[in-house]
Amino acid sequence: MTGIVIVGSGLGGYSLAREIRRLDRTVALTVVTADGGESYSKPMLSAAFAQGKDIAALIQKDADTMAAELDIQVLRRTRVVAIDRAAKVLRLADGGVVGYGRLVLALGADPRPYRVEGSEAVAVRTVNDLDDYALWRAGLVAGGRVLLIGAGLIGMEFANDLAIAGQRVSVVDPSPWPLGRLLPRQLGEELATALTGIGIDLHLGRSVARLAQGRATLDDGSEVAFDTILSAIGLVPRIALAAAAGLAVDKGIVVDRALRSSDPDIFAIGDCAQTEAGPLPFVAPLMAEAKALAATLAGGGATLKLPALPVVVKTPALPVAVCPPAAGAAGEWRIEGVGHDRKALYIGADGIPLGFALTGAATAERQALAKEMPDLL
Numbered sequence: 001m002t003g004i005v006i007v008g009s010g011l012g013g014y015s016l017a018r019e020i021r022r023l024d025r026t027v028a029l030t031v032v033t034a035d036g037g038e039s040y041s042k043p044m045l046s047a048a049f050a051q052g053k054d055i056a057a058l059i060q061k062d063a064d065t066m067a068a069e070l071d072i073q074v075l076r077r078t079r080v081v082a083i084d085r086a087a088k089v090l091r092l093a094d095g096g097v098v099g100y101g102r103l104v105l106a107l108g109a110d111p112r113p114y115r116v117e118g119s120e121a122v123a124v125r126t127v128n129d130l131d132d133y134a135l136w137r138a139g140l141v142a143g144g145r146v147l148l149i150g151a152g153l154i155g156m157e158f159a160n161d162l163a164i165a166g167q168r169v170s171v172v173d174p175s176p177w178p179l180g181r182l183l184p185r186q187l188g189e190e191l192a193t194a195l196t197g198i199g200i201d202l203h204l205g206r207s208v209a210r211l212a213q214g215r216a217t218l219d220d221g222s223e224v225a226f227d228t229i230l231s232a233i234g235l236v237p238r239i240a241l242a243a244a245a246g247l248a249v250d251k252g253i254v255v256d257r258a259l260r261s262s263d264p265d266i267f268a269i270g271d272c273a274q275t276e277a278g279p280l281p282f283v284a285p286l287m288a289e290a291k292a293l294a295a296t297l298a299g300g301g302a303t304l305k306l307p308a309l310p311v312v313v314k315t316p317a318l319p320v321a322v323c324p325p326a327a328g329a330a331g332e333w334r335i336e337g338v339g340h341d342r343k344a345l346y347i348g349a350d351g352i353p354l355g356f357a358l359t360g361a362a363t364a365e366r367q368a369l370a371k372e373m374p375d376l377l
């Protein structure tokens, strides 16, 4: 039988390849990837300046090294354009085909498109992989003005990192405080104070009404000048290939507890997948998924189990850790602490904590608190 083919060489694709090789040294394993196939840690993209890293330093291993180390084939700069499930082949953009016995989709997600009046005439950048990051960094001018759209997790990390690098950063977001979906107001306001303290200009409760070359007009009529503009308004799981092949999709590619899609020979992990706990676009769930799926592919019957997994937000101006309650869970925030060091527990109707948010010194409690939270799966 043809071997295992993984589409995608991000943390999902390569973590899975590594886990499979721990269990099976001989199965034929191919990684097909639209990018350069370098192994890198995506979370570092929003912390690279603070750690003094350029593009070369972000690349941990190139595609050839990965191929040799894992005894796999890596087809780099090779885009899959269709999955032919009847013939069990992938159709490639260059007209070629790759056969598979079992297929794993580790396709990641696309940055949500940002459109306002005038945006088509301005180079609005997004950063979701090494290629994007290289392009973005090449366009930065020393001491330049960066307009950042979006005060969510990735936006705030970039804002803090760029400010450390000496960029003059302005942030625009309709939410009244940063990380508006993850933090209760008091903690969000502490974060806003800390970010303002390192020179970041926050325009919260505001949207961009119009963009022109070097100038944004906000919905209150005020103007923000910029040299470069970065949008960080969220990610959308890549489902188009799976949907066109007739696989079940929703927000992501729908998978069961074995990471299996609606086709028994096709699996999905990472940012493109939708588990029973919903899409989980973070590293810790992806690692657990890779381990469980490798065991399944090697012949065991592993079921994905996920404890509550805290996420550290890389904002050195004020350290933040969050463990969000399940979407739509009823409850209320209870907040302890003063100033920068706050602990907020999200308490459900029956008095049981369902999630938390921590700032400053309180972030040290994240692992202990996570043990008290309900499992994700």
Ligand SMILES: Cc1cc2nc3c(=O)[nH]c(=O)nc-3n(C[C@H](O)[C@H](O)[C@H](O)COP(=O)(O)OP(=O)(O)OC[C@H]3O[C@@H](n4cnc5c(N)ncnc54)[C@H](O)[C@@H]3O)c2cc1C
Pocket (backbone or CB within 6 Å): 007, 008, 009, 010, 011, 012, 013, 032, 033, 034, 035, 042, 043, 044, 045, 046, 078, 079, 080, 081, 106, 107, 108, 109, 127, 128, 129, 154, 238, 241, 269, 270, 271, 272, 280, 281, 282, 283, 284, 286, 311, 312, 314
């Ligand atoms: C700036 C930033 C900071 C982050 N920080 C954190 C953090 O601190 N902690 C945390 O837990 N998470 C963080 N995350 C999220 C985490 O990095 C992602 O959840 C994870 O890296 C996703 O990995 P993936 O393999 O699913 O997707 P990706 O890394 O996006 O990989 C997708 C792969 O699929 C390939 N591909 C897509 N379509 C095709 C096609 N048609 N044909 C061939 N190949 C294709 C791509 O080329 C790529 O190789 C961060 C994300 C970003 C953007």
